[in-house]
Amino acid sequence: MASAGIEISGLGYxxxxxxxxxxxxxxxxxxxxxxxxxxxxxxxxxxxRAVNRLVEPSSGEVYLDGEPTSALDPLALxxxxxMVFQIPALFGGSVEEAVLYxxxxxxxxxxxxxxxxxxxxxxxxRWRDPRALSVGQQQRVSIARALALGPxxxxxDEPTSALDEAARRRIEELVTDLNARLGLTxxxxxxxxSQVERVADRVVLMAGGRSEGExxxxxxxxxxxxxxxxxxxxxx
Amino acid sequence: MAGLQTVGSALPALGLVAVAVLLSLxxxxxxxxxxxxxxxRSCVQLAAIGYVIDYIFGLDSLGVVALLLAGMxxxxxxxxxxxxxxxxxxxxxxxxxxxVAAVATLGLLLALGIVPATARxxxxxxxxxxxxxxNAASLTMTRIRDDVTEQSLKVEAALALGxxxxxxxxxxxxxxxxxxxxxxxxxxxxxxxxxxPGAMVxxxxxxxxxxxxxxxxxxxxxxLLGSVSIAAILVGTISYRxxxxxxxxxxxxxxxxxxTSVAPxxxxxxxxxxx
Numbered sequence: 001m002a003s004a005g006i007e008i009s010g011l012g013y014x015x016x017x018x019x020x021x022x023x024x025x026x027x028x029x030x031x032x033x034x035x036x037x038x039x040x041x042x043x044x045x046x047x048x049r050a051v052n053r054l055v056e057p058s059s060g061e062v063y064l065d066g067e068p069t070s071a072l073d074p075l076a077l078x079x080x081x082x083m084v085f086q087i088p089a090l091f092g093g094s095v096e097e098a099v100l101y102x103x104x105x106x107x108x109x110x111x112x113x114x115x116x117x118x119x120x121x122x123x124x125x126r127w128r129d130p131r132a133l134s135v136g137q138q139q140r141v142s143i144a145r146a147l148a149l150g151p152x153x154x155x156x157d158e159p160t161s162a163l164d165e166a167a168r169r170r171i172e173e174l175v176t177d178l179n180a181r182l183g184l185t186x187x188x189x190x191x192x193x194s195q196v197e198r199v200a201d202r203v204v205l206m207a208g209g210r211s212e213g214e215x216x217x218x219x220x221x222x223x224x225x226x227x228x229x230x231x232x233x234x235x236x
Numbered sequence: 237m238a239g240l241q242t243v244g245s246a247l248p249a250l251g252l253v254a255v256a257v258l259l260s261l262x263x264x265x266x267x268x269x270x271x272x273x274x275x276x277r278s279c280v281q282l283a284a285i286g287y288v289i290d291y292i293f294g295l296d297s298l299g300v301v302a303l304l305l306a307g308m309x310x311x312x313x314x315x316x317x318x319x320x321x322x323x324x325x326x327x328x329x330x331x332x333x334x335x336v337a338a339v340a341t342l343g344l345l346l347a348l349g350i351v352p353a354t355a356r357x358x359x360x361x362x363x364x365x366x367x368x369x370x371n372a373a374s375l376t377m378t379r380i381r382d383d384v385t386e387q388s389l390k391v392e393a394a395l396a397l398g399x400x401x402x403x404x405x406x407x408x409x410x411x412x413x414x415x416x417x418x419x420x421x422x423x424x425x426x427x428x429x430x431x432x433p434g435a436m437v438x439x440x441x442x443x444x445x446x447x448x449x450x451x452x453x454x455x456x457x458x459x460l461l462g463s464v465s466i467a468a469i470l471v472g473t474i475s476y477r478x479x480x481x482x483x484x485x486x487x488x489x490x491x492x493x494x495x496t497s498v499a500p501x502x503x504x505x506x507x508x509x510x511x
Contacts, residue, residue, distance in 0.1 A: 015488040054392055054485055074483045079398040089393035091407075102397030145397065 003185045004065035004080070004152035005030035006051060008211075011060035013043075013050055020046050022209040023060065028153075028202070030065070033179050033186040035200035035217070037193065037232060042206040044189045048155045051187065052081040065152065079106055082146030083155040087162050088130075088138035090145070095133070096126040098141050103148040110148040119144045120174055136167030140174065147178075153185035154178075160195070172199050193229060197221050205232070243283050250275070292355050301355045305342075305362045309335045312370035320377035324478040330373045333470035337369040337463040338362060344462075350455055361459065364435070368460050369467035372416045376471045379412035380405075384479045388486055401480035409472050416468040424457050433457070 006028040013021040021043050028034040036044045049055045051062050053074045062069045069077050079102070090098040096112045103110040113123035119140040130138055139159060146154055156175065160168040176199055179186055190196050196203060196217070203220040205212045205228050215225050253275050260267040292300050313331035320326040342362055351357040384391060387408065394404035427433055435456050439449035479487050 049392075052396060053483065054395060055488065056481065056483060056485055074485070075398050075400065078396055083393075083396040085389055085393055085396075087389060089390045091390075091394065101394070102399070105403060106398050142393075149398065 003031045003183045005185060006081075006153060006187065007063040007066075008047070008051070009061050009063070011047070011050055011062060012058050013046055013055055014058050015055075020209055021050065021057070024206070024209070024211045026204045026211045026214060028185060028187050028204070030185050031179075031183045032201040033175065033188055033199055034202040034204060035196040036187060036189045036204045036206060037191065037196055038206035038212075039232065040191065041208075043209040044206055045157050047206065048083070048157050048187060048189055051155060052078045052083055054078075054083075079149050080151055081153045081155060082149060082151035084139070084143055084146055084157065084159045086158045088135065088142040090130040090138055090141055093129060094126065095121075095128050095130050095141055098130045099126070099144045099148055101145055106149065108149060112144075112148075115144040115148055116141075118147060118178070120170070134167070136163050136170060139163065139167075139171060143171075143174065143178075151184070153187065156186060156188045158189050158191070160190075160192075168195070175199055191232075193232060203228075207231070243286065289355070289359055292359065296355065298353060298355075298358075301358050301362075304359060305338060305366070306335075308363060308366045309338060312366050313373075316370050316374040316377070319374040320381065320475075323377050323381050323475055326377060326475070329377070329471055329474050329478075330370070332474070333373050333467040334366055334369040336470060337467040338365050340466055341365050341459045341463040345455065345459060360435075361456065364456060365459060365463040368420070369463050372420075372464045372468040373471045375416040376412050376468045377475050379415055380408060380472065380476055381479075383408040383411065384476070384486075385489075391486060395484055395486070399484075401477070401484045404484075405476045405479075409476060413468050413472050416472075417465060420460060420464050424461060427453075427457060 008024055008026045008028075011021055011024040012019065024043070024047060026034075026036075026047075036047060038044055046055060050057045051069075053069065057070075064072075064077070064081065091101045092098045095116070099112045099115050100110055102108075112126050116123050116126060121137060121140050121144070125133070125137075130141060133141065139162075143154075143159075159175075160171050163171060172195060175186060175188065178184055188196075188199060190199075200217045203215050203217055203225070205214075213228060215228070219225055220228065253271065256271055257268050259265070260271060288304070292304060309331060312334050313327050316330035316334070317323075317326035320330070323329070342358065342365060345351045345361070346353050351361065384405065391404045391408075395401070433453050433456070436449045436453040439452065440446055481487060
């Protein structure tokens with residue numbers, strides 16, 4: 001799997017006269033985990049959706065590996081940039097079908113056993129009904145489903161918000177582990193700063209539809225990022 | 237006026253409506269007003285259409301029949317579009333679907349010589365085709381609208397995996413079409429056992445040969461199955477597009493903010509003044 005960097009430049013998104021993104025600039029370097037943090041309503045989820053064009057930016061550009069994504073076919077772009085949502089939203093009657101949903105749509109070969117192993121699930125689960133799994137396991141299946149397309153980057157929109165503490169920790173470990181093993185670029189929306197500290201290499205702060213700064217995780221969690229941290233803590 | 241007396245002689249049946257009104261009052265269903273409106277409207281509308289049909293039978297002109305059916309299609313589309321509320325272009329979609337369903341089924345019945353090309357057959361059969369297609373169109377459109385809104389995250393999850401709008405919406409489309417068609421399929425399956433269809437009952441009461449009534453009823457059932465399927469499938473495959481952009485994105489919902497995290501931020505000035 002290649003790992004592409006993402007660069008966001010002057011990105012705007014408006015719907016019905018309301019500006020949700022107001023010229024966002026951010027860099028998510030290849031092979032790193034970038035956390036996008038900020039109070040609710042800051043536009044974090046919308047920013048992720050603009051990266052794989054689930055929403056159409058009204059201005060600005062997103063570059064994937066230096067390539068302007070506005071020139072790409074949205075379906076092709078989404079096969080290169082995977083996404084994991086707050087809830088698993090699995091399709092099909094078996095775990096295997098759920099894992100292969102996207103790969104089958106694009107006629108890609110994928111090995112469900114290997115994919116399940118990659119996300120720490122036993123390959124024997126693949127005949128089970130996905131609804132019979134725990135939500136944490138379902139979320140792993142949804143990560144395996146995204147990996148089945150061999151993406152260059154993975155967007156994670158608060159992937160642990162529906163999970164209990166133990167399952168949350170295991171997903172965090174999976175994310176850092178996949179990043180280390182595959183060198184996969186990851187963009188992680190979170191409102192939990194302790195989670196960000198455990199997972200992220202970089203931090204992008206958003207507020208009111210704007211990017212308000214970027215730090216390495218080290219900087220952000222040192223004295224330099226204190227004001228930003230206090231700001232988020234005060235708003236959440 | 238003999239005609240008015242004929243219609244008027246049905247009025248004692250109003251006593252049965254009183255039962256419904258009493259039930260509504262007793263159980264506080266708040267349906268009395270609706271029942272009242274329904275009773276008055278049905279009486280006026282049926283009496284009016286009775287006179288119109290009587291008049292058209294007298295004219296014996298297929299052009300007038302076609303005009304009347306076209307009017308019925310437009311009224312059906314208007315009703316369906318009102319039911320489907322905020323589905324964009326609902327009127328046009330419903331008019332197209334109901335129109336095609338009516339033309340296709342009535343056309344086939346005429347082409348195969350199953351019914352003669354007279355007002356006596358075309359108007360009542362057309363009314364049934366159009367009415368049932370209208371219901372199927374409304375059901376399909378409202379179901380798709382509700383499911384796309386309710387399951388937007390599932391739809392987006394499919395889109396995010398490279399699915400086209402059509403692929404992403406296909407489970408919703410399937411449910412909507414099933415919901416629209418199953419009542420009629422079930423009614424067709426059980427017809428003659430559980431209930432005798434209205435048209436057949438009417439013919440038998442009016443003194444027609446029961447076997448002739450059965451023949452016509454079979455024609456009616458098959459015609460309805462055909463037209464309702466055509467209308468539902470057309471509405472389904474056209475109307476889902478209203479909820480997507482050509483780039484396979486869910487159409488943004490201005491002002492609704494279905495996703496709390498994209499709701500506009502109150503007082504969204506810059507919180508961190510840059511040094």
